[in-house]
Amino acid sequence: MPQQKNHSFDVIVVGSGASGGWACKLLAEAGLKVALLEAGRPQSDKNFTEHKPEFELEYRNKTTELIRKTRPIQVKFGVCNEYTYDWFVNDLEEPYTTPADKPFNWMGRLRMTGGRTNVWGRVSLRFSDWDFKSASQDGYGEDWPLSYKDIEPYYDLVEKYVGITGSAEGLEHLPDGQFQPPVPLTCQETLFRNRVKEKLGRIVMPTRSANLTKPLNGRGSCHFCGPCERGCVTHSYFNSAFTTVADALASGNCTLISNAMAYKVLMDPERNRARGILYVERNTRHTREIHARAVILCAQSQESVRILLNSATPQYSNGLANSSGVLGHYLTAHVRSGGGSGEFPAFGAKPSLGGPVKPLGIYIARFRNLPNTPSYKKFLRGFGYEGESSTEFNWTAPGFGESYKKALLEPRASLDITGFGEVLPRWDNFVELDPHVKDVYGIPVLKIHMSDGENERAMIQDMGDSAGEMLEAAGAKNIRTYAHPSAPRWALHEAGMARMGVDPQKSVLNQFQQAHDIKNLFVMDASGFTSNPCQNPTLTIMALCVRSCDYLMSELKRNAI
Numbered sequence: 336m337p338q339q340k341n342h343s344f345d346v347i348v349v350g351s352g353a354s355g356g357w358a359c360k361l362l363a364e365a366g367l368k369v370a371l372l373e374a375g376r377p378q379s380d381k382n383f384t385e386h387k388p389e390f391e392l393e394y395r396n397k398t399t400e401l402i403r404k405t406r407p408i409q410v411k412f413g414v415c416n417e418y419t420y421d422w423f424v425n426d427l428e429e430p431y432t433t434p435a436d437k438p439f440n441w442m443g444r445l446r447m448t449g450g451r452t453n454v455w456g457r458v459s460l461r462f463s464d465w466d467f468k469s470a471s472q473d474g475y476g477e478d479w480p481l482s483y484k485d486i487e488p489y490y491d492l493v494e495k496y497v498g499i500t501g502s503a504e505g506l507e508h509l510p511d512g513q514f515q516p517p518v519p520l521t522c523q524e525t526l527f528r529n530r531v532k533e534k535l536g537r538i539v540m541p542t543r544s545a546n547l548t549k550p551l552n553g554r555g556s557c558h559f560c561g562p563c564e565r566g567c568v569t570h571s572y573f574n575s576a577f578t579t580v581a582d583a584l585a586s587g588n589c590t591l592i593s594n595a596m597a598y599k600v601l602m603d604p605e606r607n608r609a610r611g612i613l614y615v616e617r618n619t620r621h622t623r624e625i626h627a628r629a630v631i632l633c634a635q636s637q638e639s640v641r642i643l644l645n646s647a648t649p650q651y652s653n654g655l656a657n658s659s660g661v662l663g664h665y666l667t668a669h670v671r672s673g674g675g676s677g678e679f680p681a682f683g684a685k686p687s688l689g690g691p692v693k694p695l696g697i698y699i700a701r702f703r704n705l706p707n708t709p710s711y712k713k714f715l716r717g718f719g720y721e722g723e724s725s726t727e728f729n730w731t732a733p734g735f736g737e738s739y740k741k742a743l744l745e746p747r748a749s750l751d752i753t754g755f756g757e758v759l760p761r762w763d764n765f766v767e768l769d770p771h772v773k774d775v776y777g778i779p780v781l782k783i784h785m786s787d788g789e790n791e792r793a794m795i796q797d798m799g800d801s802a803g804e805m806l807e808a809a810g811a812k813n814i815r816t817y818a819h820p821s822a823p824r825w826a827l828h829e830a831g832m833a834r835m836g837v838d839p840q841k842s843v844l845n846q847f848q849q850a851h852d853i854k855n856l857f858v859m860d861a862s863g864f865t866s867n868p869c870q871n872p873t874l875t876i877m878a879l880c881v882r883s884c885d886y887l888m889s890e891l892k893r894n895a896i
């Protein structure tokens with residue numbers, strides 16, 4: 336990749352994942368000179384292993400203990416495995432801390448072009464005004480400084496480019512989008528959907544997912560090989576490395592600077608403007624400066640907030656753009672430790688070790704605290720479920736020899752569902768710099784304070800109970816449900832900490848993710864989320880980023896920043 340340093344650019348974008356990819360694509364295609372600083376290595380189709388069987392791996396993918404030596408946190412989520420572990424941060428080199436009584440697993444920290452979109456689960460759902468204006472509905476927290484109609488055209492634009500498979504359901508609280516044809520449900524999923532609708536009135540649908548069912552912009556449709564999190568040579572799921580970032584580079588206006596760990600935003604204190612970024616070259620440990628007219632942080636929410644906290648100046652002594660004092664606070668992340676599973680008839684399906692694998696299953700739309708329904712007494716807001724079905728060999732069949740072989744072939748069809756619940760934004764869920772710990776690049780690290788409150792605990796319990804209720808309604812056998820407290824707390828959908836708002840005394844960013852305090856500084860990842868509804872965040876991260884880039888370009892054009 337061409338590398339360019341100490342140059343002046345129009346815009347610096349930090350991070351090449353879901354948000355950074357879009358920012359680069361839009362700005363570079365519009366003719367602006369963009370520097371893309373990415374802490375990780377370049378990604379390439381050569382790294383993709385979705386068709387490689389485990390027996391071709393040196394350790395047959397049985398290396399959890401080995402990976403734990405360098406990535407004790409990352410390995411806790413299965414997508415960090417022998418195939419992909421070196422895409423992830425080395426937890427020992429780039430640690431974070433927590434209070435002893437509030438453990439938090441910060442997983443999914445990628446160090447590759449594409450960031451988390453390399454390995455994400457691809458579930459792509461719109462928010463609605465029921466989410467953007469939730470504070471007005473139930474009196475908790477703050478409304479977002481924008482409404483559904485402001486973001487709707489950007490959802491359309493993003494969905495058409497990304498390629499989202501899904502079905503229109505006509506739900507006010509989960510708006511339909513620009514869908515590619517849905518992936519059909521399995522027999523078990525269809526039975527579950529019909530019975531849950533009939534008996535409980537709840538809506539089960541094919542997962543809305545960033546997997547192509549029709550070719551798009553040179554990307555092939557999904558051929559159902561299964562492990563998207565190991566890459567995809569046909570580019571059939573959405574990964575910013577081979578979509579938005581590739582487009583930005585093809586424009587000739589974007590320079591990707593890999594292995595560049597942004598440390599802080601450089602300021603011109605006289606003019607109260609961001610001048611650029613100070614970063615550390617990961618391979619040489621040299622520090623470099625890069626300058627531009629505007630700076631956009633897209634490093635993933637905790638990482639971007641860490642950069643702002645590390646950029647404190649005499650004028651902004653508790654973190655850059657933090658005159659409100661709320662920077663770092665209101666960390667939210669979904670709870671997902673309630674759900675259940677059950678067994679269903681196989682309907683003639685035969686188990687197979689080499690057959691097609693559907694990379695997505697079902698989604699159950701939120702059914703608590705909805706428009707025009709009485710509020711649910713036990714908690715505020717709500718949760719949805721992700722689920723999938725499978726038909727497996729009967730591995731645990733009793734017996735030996737011939738009788739075991741016969742019993743093994745008896746198919747075991749099951750369906751499991753996991754709740755994803757909204758976490759209320761609370762002041763005391765926050766991040767700060769740990770004054771005693773630095774990473775190997777000499778950059779102070781975050782201390783993360785996060786725990787469940789009463790609302791989350793009640794919601795998790797309901798996730799387990801309602802899973803049981805739905806599986807029973809569908810006629811499942813051997814139903815198992817769970818509802819654990821989420822300790823250690825963990826998440827892959829973190830948001831908040833530099834929240835958007837109308838009032839600069841209560842928020843860090845305005846509705847265009849522009850710092851209230853510094854006009855040429857933007858944070859376009861999920862840091863700006865005013866709340867974190869139960870729908871997965873990334874579609875909204877991307878749509879907001881496109882909207883904010885439109886605003887940034889118009890402001891640059893009229894020399895307003």
Ligand SMILES: Cc1cc2nc3c(=O)[nH]c(=O)nc-3n(C[C@H](O)[C@H](O)[C@H](O)COP(=O)(O)OP(=O)(O)OC[C@H]3O[C@@H](n4cnc5c(N)ncnc54)[C@H](O)[C@@H]3O)c2cc1C
Pocket residue numbers: 349350351352353354355372373374375412414442443444445446447448449450451452454455456457458459595596597598633634635636638639642827828860861871872873874876
């Ligand atoms: C296993 C997994 C499953 C998920 N499933 C879903 C799902 O189904 N649906 C959904 O909506 N979301 C899902 N997510 C979340 C989704 O991936 C993120 O919301 C999204 O990628 C965030 O986009 P981002 O641009 O903020 O950050 P990222 O995509 O993480 O990109 C950030 C980039 O910034 C770089 N970076 C970090 N710090 C620095 C620095 N200091 N200097 C320079 N570069 C830096 C990183 O290397 C990274 O490449 C999942 C995540 C994971 C890990």
Ligand code: SF4
Pocket residue numbers: 385546547556557558559560561562563564566567568569570571572692694
């Ligand atoms: S299942 Fe589809 S999207 Fe996933 S890796 Fe295979 S072809 Fe690509």
